[in-house]
């Protein structure tokens with residue numbers, strides 16, 4: 194209840210460790226599902242008598258509108274950027290909060306706002322809430338919890354107001370669809386719809402990939418840019434001095450972006466942090482980092498899959514985006530580190546991944562260990578971020594949502610896979626994965642559902658991983674936009690049934706769903722006995738994976 198109590202409790206935990214990536218963790222925890230779960234638990238445990246934050250007047254005696262207004266005001270305030278400033282700010286706010294507490298109930302809201310401000314810059318918000326519970330007078334603590342819950346709730350619920358950006362002409366809509374064989378049961382599904390009328394052949398939007406990975410047979414050859422995937426003349430390629438993947442780039446601009454986003458952290462001995470924040474690396478640590486990166490590069494080469502690389506790059510890009518926020522504008526040299534994916538709102542890259550569907554996959558222990566070591570040797574502490582569970586979510590998210598990048602009619606020189614068909618890595622590629630040069634993960638396009646009669650198609654017209662979504666037919670505002678995840682053309686010599694069966698089996702293998710599109714429904718009418726057997730295999734496979 195005194196200044197010393199909170200300050201001492203806090204000092205014992207982490208005030209001294211406000212380094213770059215600690216703030217990154219802070220940011221993540223604040224926004225991730227586990228943190229929100231924890232908050233809900235805390236809310237139940239702590240605020241037993243607290244009226245719902247939706248109620249017009251709260252048990253803390255502060256009107257909800259007043260709280261909302263206060264929250265908005267705090268949100269508008271600038272948060273200090275450097276670790277030292279944050280620490281100073283934190284101490285000042287806690288000190289002021291405690292002084293205001295002593296002045297009596299009239300100052301409860303003002304006191305709570307101080308504690309809330311301190312929470313915003315503290316590296317371990319959950320721990321701090323637990324400390325507050327012990328040290329802050331209950332009525333003030335209740336208000337801090339209300340502010341925190343309100344903030345998290347608004348962030349979660351407001352996401353689809355800001356995303357996708359309005360200029361992209363699409364919106365995410367949640368619809369209810371009937372569950373097969375269960376009359377009157379419905380399930381929720383997200384679809385992407387147009388927000389304006391579009392002509393056939395018109396560009397709906399263009400989207401840059403958040404992360405890309407070249408197909409493994411092209412890695413190191415110098416025929417494609419490692420960042421934008423553009424075709425290159427190897428003799429003109431830009432080659433970095435130190436690069437674990439022997440990467441080539443089409444320009445110094447792509448090289449710089451790649452370094453900023455992920456290459457420096459994962460595949461080179463450069464500092465993963467900008468000079469302003471970078472700690473000096475002792476020679477022994479350098480050697481260990483080199484070894485960890487070599488093991489990761491060997492792993493990627495041996496397994497030939499893109500998803501583990503996309504995962505690593507996505508994590509690295511989160512680090513880069515969060516560290517860029519900590520550096521005063523103009524000083525960072527990290528231009529482009531933070532992708533702008535929303536119309537305002539304070540969302541992180543993780544917000545975009547978290548809401549997507551993902552495949553239920555289990556990364557090998559070896560893969561998790563290798564990735565953790567690469568991260569640990571780049572920034573000690575970062576490895577804590579890759580728990581088995583989180584790694585599985587990332588890997589499942591990338592495997593499920595990646596799009597194949599292909600140019601023109603695609604390529605014909607990709608080595609035929611040697612694995613069992615069900616083990617071949619799939620990406621959404623209307624020409625078939627054999628035609629792609631690599632893959633990209635896209636925040637908006639991840640929401641596109643499949644149709645065997647798609648209303649749109651991805652196109653890589655600029656010869657890079659920049660995805661142009663083109664309408665296949667006229668679309669009205671509100672119509673669903675779909676693409677083909679697999680090659681849906683009926684091949685020469687293939688019957689309607691055979692084509693239907695091929696598509697559906699590929700969809701089950703790659704994305705584990707039985708296609709419910711209009712064309713599949715139409716073509717099921719004349720289904721023959723042989724196809725019916727395959728169809729039950731599709732249903733069984735889906736049941737197996739969905740029931741698992």
Ligand SMILES: C[S@@+](CC[C@H](N)C(=O)[O-])C[C@H]1O[C@@H](n2cnc3c(N)ncnc32)[C@H](O)[C@@H]1O
Nearest residue numbers: 382383550640641642643644706707708709710
């Ligand atoms: C990447 S997600 C697309 C967004 C997703 N609809 C959602 O609700 O988040 C792909 C998933 O959507 C569903 N889906 C997409 N296209 C479908 C189709 N043609 N038929 C049935 N389900 C489909 C499947 O569950 C599939 O696993």
